[in-house]
Amino acid sequence: MEKNEFLLINDLIFQLHTASSLTQVRTIFLQRLRAIIPYSYASFFTTCEQDGRIMLTDPICNPPTFVKAEQQYLALADVDQTNWILYSTETALIRESELIDDRHRLSSPVYRKCYSHYNIYDTLQMSIIYEHRAYGVITLYRTREDGPFSADERIYLRAFSKHLNYIFYRHTSEPEPEDHSTRISKLAGSYHLTRREQEILGYIFDGQNNQEILEHIPITEHTLLKHIQNIYRKFQVSNRWDLLKYK
Numbered sequence: 001m002e003k004n005e006f007l008l009i010n011d012l013i014f015q016l017h018t019a020s021s022l023t024q025v026r027t028i029f030l031q032r033l034r035a036i037i038p039y040s041y042a043s044f045f046t047t048c049e050q051d052g053r054i055m056l057t058d059p060i061c062n063p064p065t066f067v068k069a070e071q072q073y074l075a076l077a078d079v080d081q082t083n084w085i086l087y088s089t090e091t092a093l094i095r096e097s098e099l100i101d102d103r104h105r106l107s108s109p110v111y112r113k114c115y116s117h118y119n120i121y122d123t124l125q126m127s128i129i130y131e132h133r134a135y136g137v138i139t140l141y142r143t144r145e146d147g148p149f150s151a152d153e154r155i156y157l158r159a160f161s162k163h164l165n166y167i168f169y170r171h172t173s174e175p176e177p178e179d180h181s182t183r184i185s186k187l188a189g190s191y192h193l194t195r196r197e198q199e200i201l202g203y204i205f206d207g208q209n210n211q212e213i214l215e216h217i218p219i220t221e222h223t224l225l226k227h228i229q230n231i232y233r234k235f236q237v238s239n240r241w242d243l244l245k246y247k
Contacts, residue, residue: 008036009156013163015207018244020180022046022171023060028207029138029164030062037153041066041118041141047086047134054086054134066118073114080110085127086134091161095149096123115141124149126157128164135168180205187246191234200227204240205247 012032019025026044033042043066045056056077059070077083082099085092096105105111111120121144128136140157142149184205188198196217203213210224217224237243 005036005156008032009159012036013160016160016163016167018207018247019167020205020247022168024206025164025167025171026060026136029160030060033140033157033160034062037124037140037149037156038146039124039140040143040146041069041120043067043070043139044136045070045139046136056086056137069114069118073110076110076113079108082125085125086137088127088129088134089132091127091129091158091165093124093126093154093158093161095154096125097121097148119143119145122146122148124154124157126161128161128168130165130169133169135165135172138164183247193231193234197227197231197234200224201231201243204228204231204243 012029015028015032016025019028026046030042030044033039041061041063043059043061045059048055048057056074059067059074061067061070073080082094082096085094106116106121118141120141122142124140126138127134128138138157140149181202184198184202187193187201193201196219199217200213203216208216210221210228214221214224219227232238232243235243235246237245
């Protein structure tokens with residue numbers, strides 16, 4: 001593993017554990033994973049139970065336009081030959097092209113109806129399961145031009161499974177957290193933040209780094225650093241990690 005890859009993985013794990021909701025977890029994961037495991041399209045489903053059956057629902061996709069394909073998939077999910085991973089007792093990671101030959105896979109109703117338009121060829125899929133309960137499914141898609149997923153990339157995706165499994169369990173077993181904007185407003189009042197400091201605190205709590213914050217706020221990097229130092233001083237902390245404990 002290259003040093004840069006290690007740093008990207010470490011940063012992504014940190015962002016996942018500090019995310020305030022499962023929607024944020026799923027969005028951050030797909031966006032940042034792309035720098036570690038390149039893909040053309042990706043989706044992150046959650047699950048629900050209906051009449052004793054585990055059903056996929058509420059896809060978040062990257063790019064967002066791919067949600068149309070996954071919504072079409074929901075109507076055909078019952079005939080998908082990889083649906084068994086939802087009933088596994090532990091996390092499963094599969095590459096569909098290794099399980100089903102090209103002739104059957106690329107001529108299936110699921111492929112023709114949902115994915116042929118996108119020229120998808122290879123898929124990498126992982127279930128989110130904690131204590132025998134399925135919470136969701138991640139699927140990464142590549143075209144023929146992209147090439148197949150490698151063994152190392154499968155190891156990288158698997159490395160996130162324990163974190164995602166526990167994060168989903170934690171978020172669904174704990175009481176619903178206070179509304180994000182309400183929490184920011186209360187902290188701003190308690191710690192006497194200016195309007196700009198409150199805005200920056202919100203972006204920090206959203207897991208955005210300095211460069212990403214500067215894309216939202218028309219100020220210089222030097223000014224941003226001064227605002228962040230003022231926030232640290234008011235909260236009596238010295239780094240982002242300690243600040244995020246107030247989230």
